[in-house]
Amino acid sequence: MKLEIIPAIDIIEGKCVRLTKGDYNQKKIYNENPIEVAKEFEDAGITRLHLVDLDGAKSGNIINRKVLEKIANKTKLIIDFGGGIKTNDNIKAAFEYGATMVNIGSIAIRDKELFLNWLQIYGQEKILLSADTKNGKASGGGWLEDSQKEILDFIDEYVKDGVKKIVCTDISKDGMLTGSSIELYKTIMKQNPNIELTASGGVLSMNELPELEKIKATGVIIGKAIYENKITLKQLSDYIQQ
Numbered sequence: 001m002k003l004e005i006i007p008a009i010d011i012i013e014g015k016c017v018r019l020t021k022g023d024y025n026q027k028k029i030y031n032e033n034p035i036e037v038a039k040e041f042e043d044a045g046i047t048r049l050h051l052v053d054l055d056g057a058k059s060g061n062i063i064n065r066k067v068l069e070k071i072a073n074k075t076k077l078i079i080d081f082g083g084g085i086k087t088n089d090n091i092k093a094a095f096e097y098g099a100t101m102v103n104i105g106s107i108a109i110r111d112k113e114l115f116l117n118w119l120q121i122y123g124q125e126k127i128l129l130s131a132d133t134k135n136g137k138a139s140g141g142g143w144l145e146d147s148q149k150e151i152l153d154f155i156d157e158y159v160k161d162g163v164k165k166i167v168c169t170d171i172s173k174d175g176m177l178t179g180s181s182i183e184l185y186k187t188i189m190k191q192n193p194n195i196e197l198t199a200s201g202g203v204l205s206m207n208e209l210p211e212l213e214k215i216k217a218t219g220v221i222i223g224k225a226i227y228e229n230k231i232t233l234k235q236l237s238d239y240i241q242q
Helices: 034-043 054-059 065-074 088-097 106-110 112-122 151-160 182-191 208-214 233-241
Strands: 004-012 015-020 023-031 048-053 078-082 101-104 127-134 137-140 145-150 165-170 196-200 219-222
Touching (some): 004 034, 004 054, 004 196, 004 233, 015 034, 034 065, 048 065, 078 127, 088 101, 101 106, 106 137, 106 151, 112 127, 127 151, 137 151, 151 165, 151 182, 165 182, 182 208, 208 219
Parallel strands (some): 004 048, 004 219, 048 078, 101 127, 127 165, 165 196
Antiparallel strands (some): 004 015, 127 137, 137 145
16 A cells, blocks of 8 residues: 655744754754745645644644644645644644644643543544654653653553554654664554554655555655655655556
8 A cells, every 4th residue: 555645844933944853952944934845745746744833842832823824725735733732722723723633642641531532522533643752652742751651552542542543753763864663663553453554753765665555554754854855756756646
């Protein structure tokens, strides 16, 4: 099964950036105009965007809502949005600003009751579990807060509660261009074969895509590899059109 290609745009102060291993001190600005970047993705035939408000993730409130609004208004991209969604008002606002789906990580760690309430209200097609992991544990708060929950147990628990869509990022790989955590994803899919797993973090080349297809991941988020020209939009366009 072909993977859904999902480029990432991470936002700090309205600009398109990438971090290394989630470290806010290791920030590189790639474009001052994220709407321009989103349009380039759309022109390449991409239909979905992973948009992260890094300011929001750090502060606990949506900060870069104007970027979300503009991308939603000026493109037809399906936007899965994360960062700063901590309250009922936050999640309602994210959808009002134009998100199609939302990524929930910190609340899933801190407040299971609230997460499951959102799952019930908005449905399993709109709520993505952000299963971000560092050293085998679940991590939240813009990756600044580590928990004691084993990532595999964390995922299993929520799958039993009805979660269908999961985005798993190995933070140690993110922004490193060292390749995906194939073994981790393989284990997750073996334990939960009916989920829709999106792999994220460390993607370096198109050669990894067949490996992710083989383990039946449904999507892959690609960030730094695009911005550093390790993977071109032409390559992605060709893959989509195969």
